[in-house]
Amino acid sequence: MKIKDTVGIDMSKLTFDACIHSNQENREFKNTKKDYKKLVDWAYKSSDLSKESILFVFEHTGLYSHCLSVYLTSKNIPFLLVSGLEIKKSMGMVRGKSDKADAKLIAKYGYRMRDEITPTKLSSEEEQSIKRLLNLRQRLVKQRSGYKASLKEQKRVLIKKHNKTLLSTQKKMITYLTKQIKEVENEMMTILKDNERILNNFKLITSINGIGPQTALFIIAYTANFTKFKTYRKFASYCGIAPFQNQSGTSIRGKTKVSHLANKKIKTLLDLCAKTSIQHNTEMKIYYEKRVAHGKNKMSTINIIRNKLLSRIFAVVNRNEPYVDTMKHAA
Template identity: 60%
Template sequence: MKIKETVGIDVGKMKNEVRIHTNQKYKNFDNTVTGITSMIKWTLASSNYAKEQILFAFEHTGIYSQQISVYLTENGFNYVMLPGLEIRRSMGITRGKDDKIDAKKIALYTYRRKDELKPYELPSKNIKEIKSLLNLREKLVKQRSGYKATLCEYKRFLKRKENTTLFSVHEKMINELTKQINKIENNLMDIVDNDENLKKLYKLLTSIKGIGQKTALFMIAYTGGFTRFETWRKFASYCGIAPFPNTSGISIRGKTKVNNLANKKIKSLLDLCAKSSIQWNSEMKLYYERRIADGKSKMGTINIVRNKLLSRMFAVVRRGTPYVDTLAYCA
């Protein structure tokens, strides 16, 4: 059924500011299950449209928006989660900050694009858990790196006998963090092994030379099991490895380059995969050496390899068969 009404929600830690676009009715509710239930009842009572014709919209605010997205999904409502930057740039020149006005602008932006926006589909429970565990692992790895760096400096400038507490506490923290990181990695693999679809995706991705465990899990999590992006080119744009022109009239003739708006974590993983593939994959190594011999830039060539690996990941998933190294069969 065609969308005829939009509802903008400014999601907060404690309160949700809600604005109905067509009649401009406004109210705030607690960000709890009870508050969200009251919000839905108020919206249906205040609007002249059926629930199938109403589109709810709010920013993706992590854990704060998780409860409302789960509720809307379970009760069959249409909704979209929009990037905060997308909404801010649609507002034009603004001054000040007000949650009530933000809800109004979210509703207006969604109404203007109601025919283009696709309702959001919540990823499966296992994919959400994988994403949460990967984020937790990243935090623990950063903390461990901090302790390791500090311990290295202590060893260089301090005597252990005179600073036994400093040394022992840092070493214990590093050991405990390593233990917890290993536990998370084991939990991640248990989730994959107990889900046939995720297990198949994981095996397909790791069949490509240069794609390891960590990259495969991140790809599964951030593509929603390869359902959120229609093509690998769209995902390349999302993770910041797709080149874009940089020209304007006759005054600007810049080089084609990647954009800074990107998922930097995925981009860094693909960069490591590309460098590993150049080192250990004969096909990529020959390709890299040939372009460098032709005078092409190293970073430009590495970016091409990143795109090649990404296209192969999408290809094996779409085809449903592992990657075949055709170079190995050459005479």
């Protein structure tokens, strides 16, 4: 589509402000399905340009922006979900803040970037469900870890017969959370079994030595089952494991390093996978030991292995063939 006008939307929990870039008209709406229709009707009526050339642009704010995304998708209306940080960086120096001003700036951002924009396509319902369940599992595991750590210290310090309720309650919470984590994992596996395309990619990814089920699910969820990222290098950048140069002129000659802007959870998972591969994958173990023996930095070597694993993940999915350990066969 040829974008000629943009509607910037500043989302919040109960309401949102919208601004049309071409004429700077501004209006507030409720964050409800009824007002989503009012928003679209108002935008098409107020803009002097055809509705086919109008793009709705708003910040990705999780649940607050999800319903609007679903509504626009159901009506085949083009829209762009964009990172709040990206919008903030594009604004330059701004004094003061208000929802109306933010909506205006978002519309301006969309109009400036109109020639480079690809409208957002939502992930399938199954992929979104997996992502939500993964986040829920992460919270449950964190809570369980907190109870385990607390219980361990209290058992070490406190007298058991004087603190029976304190200790038994935490034991029950750990048991209950473990049960809930298992239920969440079972639900994710049910979703996988009901979707042949996702299940196939899951099997392909886990065929790689060192890649576990949780890492496979996270990668499927955050790549929208390998539709959002065309190459592993782009996803590596998203994960924060792609090295970037740090040089400028003749005075700055910094080391090549990864960016702190990353999906930290996937980065952590890939780090664990890399370390597992070093222990259990002969090829990776030999590679790691050889580089370290030549004086190479251990962390940079682990990062290379993270990239190797990610490259293999994209390769098996693109070829639609499970990974073959050639060194194992050679042995």
